[in-house]
Amino acid sequence: MKKFTSVDDIIDLEELILSAKKIKSDPFENSELGKNKTLGLLFFNSSLRTRLSTQKASLNLGMNCIVMNLNTEGWSLEFENGTVMDGNKAEHIKEASQVISQYCDIIGIRSFPTLTDKENDEQEQVINSFVKYATIPVISLEGATEHPLQAVADALTIQEYKTKRKPKVVLTWAPHPKALPHAVPNSFVKMMKLSEYDLVIAHPKGYELNPEITKGATITDNQDEAFKNADFIYAKNWSSYNDYGKILSNDANWTVTSEKMAFTKNAKFMHCLPVRRNMIVTDEVLDSENSIVIQQANNRTFATQAILKKILEDGK
Amino acid sequence: MKKFTSVDDIIDLEELILSAKKIKSDPFENSELGKNKTLGLLFFNSSLRTRLSTQKASLNLGMNCIVMNLNTEGWSLEFENGTVMDGNKAEHIKEASQVISQYCDIIGIRSFPTLTDKENDEQEQVINSFVKYATIPVISLEGATEHPLQAVADALTIQEYKTKRKPKVVLTWAPHPKALPHAVPNSFVKMMKLSEYDLVIAHPKGYELNPEITKGATITDNQDEAFKNADFIYAKNWSSYNDYGKILSNDANWTVTSEKMAFTKNAKFMHCLPVRRNMIVTDEVLDSENSIVIQQANNRTFATQAILKKILEDGK
Amino acid sequence: MKKFTSVDDIIDLEELILSAKKIKSDPFENSELGKNKTLGLLFFNSSLRTRLSTQKASLNLGMNCIVMNLNTEGWSLEFENGTVMDGNKAEHIKEASQVISQYCDIIGIRSFPTLTDKENDEQEQVINSFVKYATIPVISLEGATEHPLQAVADALTIQEYKTKRKPKVVLTWAPHPKALPHAVPNSFVKMMKLSEYDLVIAHPKGYELNPEITKGATITDNQDEAFKNADFIYAKNWSSYNDYGKILSNDANWTVTSEKMAFTKNAKFMHCLPVRRNMIVTDEVLDSENSIVIQQANNRTFATQAILKKILEDGK
Secondary structure (H helix, E strand, O other): OOEEOOHHHOOOHHHHHHHHHHHHHOOOOOOOOOOOOEEEEEEOOOOOHHHHHHHHHHHHOOOEEEEEEHHHHOOOEEOOOOOOOOOOOOEEHHHHHHHHHHHOOEEEEEOOOOOOOHHHHHOOHHHHHHHHHOOOOEEEOOOOOOOHHHHHHHHHHHHHHOOOOOOEEEEEEOOOOOOOOOHHHHHHHHHHHHHOOEEEEEOOOOOOOOHHHHOOOEEEOOHHHHHOOOOEEEEEOOOOOOOOOOOOOOOHHHOEOHHHHOOOOOOEEEOOOOOOEOOOEOHHHHOOOOEOHHHHHHHHHHHHHHHHHHHHHHOO | OOEEOOHHHOOOHHHHHHHHHHHHHOOOOOOOOOOOOEEEEEEOOOOOHHHHHHHHHHHHOOOEEEEEEHHHHOOOEEOOOOOOOOOOOOEEHHHHHHHHHHHOOEEEEEOOOOOOOHHHHHOOHHHHHHHHHOOOOEEEOOOOOOOHHHHHHHHHHHHHHOOOOOOEEEEEEOOOOOOOOOHHHHHHHHHHHHHOOEEEEEOOOOOOOOHHHHOOOEEEOOHHHHHOOOOEEEEEOOOOOOOOOOOOOOOHHHOEOHHHHOOOOOOEEEOOOOOOEOOOEOHHHHOOOOEOHHHHHHHHHHHHHHHHHHHHHHOO | OOEEOOHHHOOOHHHHHHHHHHHHHOOOOOOOOOOOOEEEEEEOOOOOHHHHHHHHHHHHOOOEEEEEEHHHHOOOEEOOOOOOOOOOOOEEHHHHHHHHHHHOOEEEEEOOOOOOOHHHHHOOHHHHHHHHHOOOOEEEOOOOOOOHHHHHHHHHHHHHHOOOOOOEEEEEEOOOOOOOOOHHHHHHHHHHHHHOOEEEEEOOOOOOOOHHHHOOOEEEOOHHHHHOOOOEEEEEOOOOOOOOOOOOOOOHHHOEOHHHHOOOOOOEEEOOOOOOEOOOEOHHHHOOOOEOHHHHHHHHHHHHHHHHHHHHHHOO
């Protein structure tokens, strides 16, 4: 594995999930694997789970972990080629990525989308520039269009809680006061298709995700209908993809409530966190026994550790 | 020891101080105790001594230490229950504390008071919310009303320098240009009462500390009188408790000077640092041989290491 | 070695470069040397290479490394003596440096010049105050007037790439949109003089560096002439030293281009990075095989590791 910036980079999902499960049962089994190896985590945006769980995962493998907030602690980066750098950008990504590659063995990068420049976001300019110029493996800590480490944790969580071979999994849009990226739903949809689960995507009209990603999935704007017989409800807000980055509605009817959950087959409730209580989901549902959001967050460590382990082993 | 957020959490002070002394004589003796354990330090406010000494203490025990500035690097946290989270708070303390509990083995938190909302501050909303929802031990790196790690270092320092069983210890208010919290004096008063020393608290009228905490202590507004025969002078500024968070005076007559120190019995001068020179205390006193503020700061490492060691041992 | 804040602190350059080369060939050879030792890195300014390579160097030696952004994470420091600290400075350097000395075994500090207060900058107030009051070795991570770790990496790089005993090395000024410090050119000039290379300094009139530092070097305002037969071109911008901190010109004729490089003897191109593309140097030159800026940056790790190793060994 030379990079992990998309669910598409997974070659063998079954093997990956098995590895994550094994790691979970004995997190320190490979604590010599990362000896004298350094993971560099570069953040352009806020993070809690990803930041802490990735540090934890690397430490479990015996790696060193160096964390930087690039915007505030480093230099502003230029990503365009051929420009005369006479403005505020002090360093070109070409140098930065090659230089960091010499100090680290794996680079992790978080770079959220602009939500205003669709073309730029779709190109994953920041992460793909690192992939292009870095000479070591690059992992995404959430890019503009994907959050693949989250998706591995999601797959592991469903694997642990499913009671049938092919559960019904509903990804439902839910209201939120701010315009949010598509990275989490994109990666989740890709992962569910890879897992061959029975996926239904529910959202109000206008909130269609990238059709290239959702192709083949069942899509509805009837949330109640979608919830029927569901085994897993995965709630998430995202802004409009077609009317790029816009909030079209904040319809409180889409909040996940106990009444809605009653339509399901005693479904588990999932969310990647952070979650807005009583916007995305009511306190009642989030605090119920069916909510597995905390366990889902716990799996971030083991999902990431499985990815790092694979990269370290493949690099030997 | 399941938490350490107040001097009241100390069960056996004598044992604790002995442990800290032993650690000081051989800081790396227990460098295997913290193997594969992670300390998460969460800062809502500035820190120098606490940040560095707590990292050092954890490293001495062989722990991993992960540091986060929650405000700037993570998400704004909601602490109220039942709210519709449609504002700027992205994550509820319930999730945050449970999630972090899964990545770490001990959490340390620094959260200063508002000094405007007395009720909120007295409830120690931030730290107590972590204590309530976290599933691992929580230690205070200074809360709204207490700074217990400082108090342990203070007790260790007095223990080392006292020349009689029951020294006279004077906690004196001193002027400062900004409104400061009560956490340090509160914890110090509690610690001196626990140590059964001869404690005198000196401050101008209006600067009475919380009477529940100072109950039983000798209190005076005559600094000169207080200093007489003192063995230790502990200077500290705090804002008004009754007229909550207000600066009532900046009377330069309360600055600790050589003339004032001459009233004492060759007393040692203490302060938790950072200290405003020539406001709290003159250069002459601070630079004198009687000043033990640097040694006091050094003891922060060993005090914290004793607390972490106790938590790790009790958790076995 | 008790401090390393200037090229002048180097006692035996040949030995130092040999040590760095040896470390580069086996970076983990001394991974027990730093056991239970802590390096504290204190940043007052942005950093990428220095921050990451110094962490890496310390980890290679088995040290712990603690990083702090002093301005945002700690307290504002007062450097003047005798002041009444009633303003925004919360802590005096006297206490801060003594306290940090107790938590760490070596301190590294980055503190850029004001470029407005020449006298203050020349005194290296920040770094020299740490040197004065700290009780452990202090290294500069770039001060107001010197960047000695960069210069060691530069010397190592030239050592590796030179094909004759005494190569011709040209330090050339180049245009930049912002006023930059003199630290890198100062240390580079000192290092080239120490290395006894054939040094030529080229800059437009008015950009003379501190004459005490450049004394004895060949200086010209004819860049083309300077490039003739050069073996190494080291490009760097700096602001005026005489008209202190001012930008006198941004003459694009001083940008290093392929046409200019054609005057040289197939010279290697060097720069400390970050570099402004198409201001300092054209894409063509920077992306050519003669550019060794990435290898130069790589040597930061080994140069720093050699310094840290020397300090640790001398401290035994």
